[in-house]
Amino acid sequence: MIEKCALAVITERGRNVISPTWSDLDDEEEDFLVRHVDRLRKTTNASETRGRFRPDSTLEDDFTTALTADRAQFVETAGRLVRQLADAMQGVNSSSCVVALVVEARRGAADRTVSLLKLDAEVEAAQLDRSGEGVRLRVFKDLLPRPGDIQKGLSWPDPRAPHSNLVVLDAVVEGTAKYFQNAYRIDASPNARVTEKALIEQLSELPPTRIAAAAAAVGNGGDAEVVIERIRAQVPTFHATAPELGAGGSMPGMIRPQFALIAKKSFEADDIELKLPLARLAQVRTSQVGTDYETVIRTSTPLTPVQPSDVGSTP
Structure with a gap:
């Protein structure tokens, strides 16, 4: 069950940010996000990527705060994490995204996790309408992006601890493409x-x-x-x-x-x-x-x- 959720949007390679707000989810919206969190946290067997905090990382503190924060504190924490990601996305080949900060209770309230999801931002939308001569394409403009598949993600705590500090879903590559890891001062194996x-x-x-x-x-x-x-x-x-x-x-x-x-x-x-x-x-x-x-x-x-x-x- 998702207890807390804040959503934000980053476009134009980090230059445009729609700041996070608290999101009250209906059943379908919650199910959508739970599926992405489950996919992220399934990568916790010994052969998958492991994560660790660098000495100058504040991410563990932010995740700890998110667990006990009220609405205002939670949105403030989400805003700080979104700004870090937006800053890291500038000047690199990064795609627009929807960012979700989620606290979920798993297997009862005693097992709670914090996850940061970077989701595809699907900006364009269209539908087919029936007309007298068949079908007609309608394109919707000036829409906010809708979240799609997960691009990258972090989740904490990691059940593999102390061998891994956090769950990481990210392609481990060299150079500027590691902006997601650099944004939060973490390393991924x-x-x-x-x-x-x-x-x-x-x-x-x-x-x-x-x-x-x-x-x-x-x-x-x-x-x-x-x-x-x-x-x-x-x-x-x-x-x-x-x-x-x-x-x-x-x-x-x-x-x-x-x-x-x-x-x-x-x-x-x-x-x-x-x-x-x-x-x-x-x-x-x-x-x-x-x-x-x-x-x-x-x-x-x-x-x-x-x-x-x-x-x-x-x-």
Whole structure:
């Protein structure tokens, strides 16, 4: 159930702001916003984006205030958050939006959350009318934008705490496109898929035998920075330089427990491609034979669909 809601509109890349006002919602309006909050808060499993407050962020204080604020204080808090976003949108490629600050009671009054939603602003509207000759298009002008799909969002508190301070829905990209995170002085991690891709690329720079040792050190996964420390304990020459892994002070993503089994590295020679899970690299050996190279793969069962009659014995 939504207890409090304030709505605002930002257009012209932050240069035009319709300040937030208190909104009493009917059932359909509440259902619309609840669906967006639910979508935002469903991104709280271990493989999704995590968020943290930067030392100079005031967002946690604003969210805390929103929980207990009366109408005037709540609208004032919403106004401050909307202005921060509008300022950050200026000078970057940002789209018009409807901003909703929402306090929701979930599973009873004891479980209350604060969410900030940045929704599409659908400015144009039209409808088809019947006429004597068929249908006619009518375009409505001078309308306020209506809210659409969610673009970005924040929600607090995060059930994953202390591993994540707040729920973040935002594409993690470089440069000015991170204006949403910069507006509220927060950091967002990449999701596990992006983090693992970065780790695979960095591990690929190691010799195959070192990759196998590094993959084994990943163990049950976890915070990428912690995983990197475990890898370095086994492979001291390994250094993480990717921001997805925490380099440069970036917020690292998570590595899933099954990483070593599902992550694969490809090898190619003579138009032959070999793709192996990182956990199996120790079962492959390559040696030089004259001017050629011989690769031996040790497996516990025959390759399929190789027939038993095709399997020879070691001379």
